[in-house]
Amino acid sequence: MVCPLPRxxxxxxxxxxxxxxxxxxxxxxxxxxxxxxxxxSRRELAIVSGVSAGTIKAIEHGLCDTRLSxxxxxxxxxxxxxxxxxxxxxWTGVVVSAPSNSNQHRGD
Numbered sequence: 873m874v875c876p877l878p879r880x881x882x883x884x885x886x887x888x889x890x891x892x893x894x895x896x897x898x899x900x901x902x903x904x905x906x907x908x909x910x911x912x913s914r915r916e917l918a919i920v921s922g923v924s925a926g927t928i929k930a931i932e933h934g935l936c937d938t939r940l941s942x943x944x945x946x947x948x949x950x951x952x953x954x955x956x957x958x959x960x961x962x963w964t965g966v967v968v969s970a971p972s973n974s975n976q977h978r979g980d
Contacts, residue, residue, distance in 0.1 A: 921949040
């Protein structure tokens with residue numbers, strides 16, 4: 873008889889979302905999607921966020937029990953680059969938001 877491997881829970885932690893006004897689950901697929909939207913490799917995200925590329929890979933594959941401080945560091949990095957995590961019912965997503973006024977270039 874073969875015992876199945878335990879299913880890895882890909883929910884990482886609750887992070888507040890101002891876009892929805894509720895807490896959402898930051899999932900491994902959302903971390904991958906956010907990185908992809910920015911066009912960054914794991915190494916590039918590691919350099920910008922200060923989280924090791926190995927840790928990012930483990931998070932994206934749901935292979936580790938990630939520290940809240942690590943997830944907050946990634947969330948701050950994504951937010952600083954206009955990435956928003958959204959949730960409504962069973963649906964979750966990652967979008968690039970409009971740049972904040974402080975990030976926009978001034979017109980003539």
